[in-house]
Amino acid sequence: MPVMTYREALRSAMADEMERDESVVILGEDIGVYGGTHLVTDGLLDRFGPKRVIDTPIAEGGFTGAAIGMAMMGMRPIVEMMTWNFSFQAVDQIIQNAAKVRYFSAGQAGVPMVIRGPNGGGVQLSAQHTHSLEGFYGHFPGLKVVSPVTPHDAKGMMLTAIREPNPVIFLEAGALYGTKGEVPEGEALVPFGKARIAREGTDVTLVGYGRQVNMLLRVADRLAEDEISAEVIDLRSIRPFDEQTLVESVRKTHRAVVVQEQWRWYSVASEVAAIIQEQAFDDLDAPVERVSGAEAPAPYARNLEIAAFPNEQQVIDAVNRVLYR
Amino acid sequence: MPNVIMPKMGDAMEEGTLLRWLKQVGDEIAVGDPLAEIETDKVSLEIEATESGVLSKTYVDEGATVPIGTPIAAIGEESADTAAAAAAPTEEATPALPAEAPPVAQDAEDVAVEASPVAASGANGRAAAAVPTPAPAPSEAVPAGAATATGSGERLRASPLVKRLAAEHGIDLSSVTGTGPGGRIVRDDIAALLTGAPRVSPVPDQAPAPAQAPVSAPAAAPVSGPSGRPAGVPRELSKIRRTTGRRMAESKAAAPHFYVTSEVDMVPAAALREQINAQAPDDAAKISFNDLIIKAAALALREYPNLNASLENDQLVEHANIDINVAVAIEGGLIAPFVPDADQKGLITIARMSKDLVGRARSGGLTPDEYQGGTFTISNLGMFDVEEFIAIINPPQAAILAIGSIKDVPAVEDGQIVPGKRMNITLSADHRVTDGAEVARYLQSVKRYLENPLTIAFA
The missing domain is CATH 2.40.50.100 (RNA polymerase II/Efflux pump adaptor protein, barrel-sandwich hybrid domain)
Structure with missing residues (x-):
């Protein structure tokens, strides 16, 4: 199986779909001539030309609205947000139009589009450029929200996203563009609504998504030294949500720790904890623990930024609490 | 059963x-x-x-x-x-x-x-x-x-x-x-x-399952801190530490503290103490400076009953009795047993009593009725060579007296420099209960007793 970076996996999926389906186009700031701020679209302008790889003005509301119109007329646009922080400029288009047109039109029109870009922090971009928006976008019916962590899933879920008949919020792990992994060739689609068991275990279920999954795997290694067997679940798909995999795991381990970079209040971890207590109450041996980002705007200083995000020790402490150790 | x-x-x-x-x-x-x-x-x-x-x-x-x-x-x-x-x-x-x-x-x-x-x-x-x-x-x-x-x-x-x-x-x-x-x-x-092991039964004559040792947390392995420096080893706060912390935080949050310091000439008190201790029948009867201060503070409280009071739920209760708590450092925290009716006790009685309370405070042998209560607290760091310090009020009391070290200093008497002994005392008071003028007058009274120690001995 070829090894490629997370960035190359995304590019490969988009290029494959553009080859396969000429209604797929890409819009965004600096994605063409410059190759994308994060070089995800590098080379695509040369390959597919300016009619399908469209450099836009710095106007997220405008080009997102334009893409929604294209999608309603039968095209499959991919919109790049240079970072998801800039999507706040386009929230009205995304929530009021993209998420609702199918509903408003009683199914006569749909919005098959992908909005993608780096999400989350960890690279010292400070408060206005550091947000984890999965809880925010996951709140709205009509949107699908995914957050892959491996190059394998980045490609497989991008293929699925482009073929999806509804708007997809594709949250990329911005800090992981350069990480490498095996990616199958061809149409290895990864379905939405299916979590991945990243590591099997029996004593405690660690739940995460995006770059937190890599931390959870390191935590699981450390716990193994103490003879604690941790199961790591990579949610991958925030909406739709795979309740079954989660609940089955907790029924086995009786304990869960949910980890997220975003703030705790009204967050993905809160929803996960609620699902567990609704569906696995009688299997719980301890309250579900949440480990989240510090309740403050993201700091710029490196030491503070590290302190503001969940770390391995916090997760291990939570594991010890649910194990009553 | x-x-x-x-x-x-x-x-x-x-x-x-x-x-x-x-x-x-x-x-x-x-x-x-x-x-x-x-x-x-x-x-x-x-x-x-x-x-x-x-x-x-x-x-x-x-x-x-x-x-x-x-x-x-x-x-x-x-x-x-x-x-x-x-x-x-x-x-x-x-x-x-x-x-x-x-x-x-x-x-x-x-x-x-x-x-x-x-x-x-x-x-x-x-x-x-x-x-x-x-x-x-x-x-x-x-x-x-x-x-x-x-x-x-x-x-x-x-x-x-x-x-x-x-x-x-x-x-x-x-x-x-x-x-x-x-x-x-x-x-x-x-x-x-x-797992099918014999069921633990509450029947009296059946031997119980072996007591299970509490599972200890894994030894804190040294881990890297944020900037690559070794992280510290976490430790649970002791119970008494937590209680002390909680009560002090409550006090500081609720009571607007203010502080007044006064300097006391301790030459006469030192002389009287030496005189009394020279005649002491046994060590337990020897008086300390702190015993003199307990008595002086208690006598002065008779004149300022407003400071011998507790404030709880917007109600100020002036106490008829004057029970002086003495803050004692014990392993892991603080405890403040009290000398009841300190204004009415003789110096030697106070000395015997406070020695006993302090000793048992350190060995963990106090009973709750010996430290729950009290109407006014003295905290003395004089033995540690401190100039002066400010203490946090022991709630719900109205004030606490903090005692610094007695220093040998040059003093001026009748235009001549003579060897002197000086001690700074600082009262922390609750502004909801009292004001600076009353506290200053109270300190003057304490000072007067200590500088004329026969008035203490015969009070």
Whole structure:
């Protein structure tokens, strides 16, 4: 199986779909001539030309609205947000139009589009450029929200996203563009609504998504030294949500720790904890623990930024609490 | 079979830690025998038996912390008769009883409802109180609901998983000791009952399962801190540390503190002390500077009763008695036993008393009525060579007096430089109760007593 970076996996999926389906186009700031701020679209302008790889003005509301119109007329646009922080400029288009047109039109029109870009922090971009928006976008019916962590899933879920008949919020792990992994060739689609068991275990279920999954795997290694067997679940798909995999795991381990970079209040971890207590109450041996980002705007200083995000020790402490150790 | 409960040893006590069992299961117990050593948030003391019999079961492991009222042990009779023991009022009455005693299984639920709430204990340290316990129901017939109530009528804490497993396996959770927070029964606590091992039975003569050592947290391995520096080793705060911290934070948050410092000439006090101690019959009768200060502060409070007061819920209570607390540094924290009616006691009485209180404070031998209460506090760091310091008010009191070291300084008398001894005293006062002028006048009074120490000696 070829090894490629997370960035190359995304590019490969988009290029494959553009080859396969000429209604797929890409819009965004600096994605063409410059190759994308994060070089995800590098080379695509040369390959597919300016009619399908469209450099836009710095106007997220405008080009997102334009893409929604294209999608309603039968095209499959991919919109790049240079970072998801800039999507706040386009929230009205995304929530009021993209998420609702199918509903408003009683199914006569749909919005098959992908909005993608780096999400989350960890690279010292400070408060206005550091947000984890999965809880925010996951709140709205009509949107699908995914957050892959491996190059394998980045490609497989991008293929699925482009073929999806509804708007997809594709949250990329911005800090992981350069990480490498095996990616199958061809149409290895990864379905939405299916979590991945990243590591099997029996004593405690660690739940995460995006770059937190890599931390959870390191935590699981450390716990193994103490003879604690941790199961790591990579949610991958925030909406739709795979309740079954989660609940089955907790029924086995009786304990869960949910980890997220975003703030705790009204967050993905809160929803996960609620699902567990609704569906696995009688299997719980301890309250579900949440480990989240510090309740403050993201700091710029490196030491503070590290302190503001969940770390391995916090997760291990939570594991010890649910194990009553 | 009477239960021994974790006693309430003071108003502030909410939970206690069982330090050590002094009797083992199977030991004969006589009334007054020490059963266990417990630690409250302030002191450690022994629980004495108020029933005689045989220690038939302990419910709490050494080191475990449980809420007050939690049964910690059961005292039974030698034989295995169960329900009748609790019901029998006297030995003489027993012959008639068996026929009247209700069937055991039925008893279980009835008693759970009737059981009186935890009997209050006296403040004299004789702590053990007995509550009736439900007789053990036959294990095959435990209804699921019975697993959620303890003998004292309190809700039994168990994880949802444990409750389900107990219902499925017919386990009576009231006989299981929980090791989770607040005594929550967690799966590990019933693991032995699930694997087919002999079921733990509450029958008195059956040997209990070996006491389970609390699972210790994994040794904190040195890990890297944020900037690559080694992280510190985390440590749980001691109980007394937490209590001290909580009370001080409450005080600082609620009471607007202000501080007034005064300098006292201690040459006359030093001379008087030397004179008294030269005649002391024994070491216990020797007076310290602190004893002089206790007496001086107490006498001055007679003139300023507003400072000998407690403020609670917007009500100021002026105390008729003047009980002076002395802050004592003990291992891991602070405790402030008090000298009652310090204004009325002679210096040597104060000296003997404070030596005794301080000694027992350090050995953990104070009883709650010796440190709960008091009307005014003195904190003295004079022995540590400090110029002066400010103390946090000991709530709900109105003020606290902080004592610095006595310094040898050049002093000016009648235009001549002479050797002098000076001491700074600082009063922290609650601005809701008093103002600067009153505090300054109070300090003048303390100063006058200390600088004219015969007025203390003969007061």
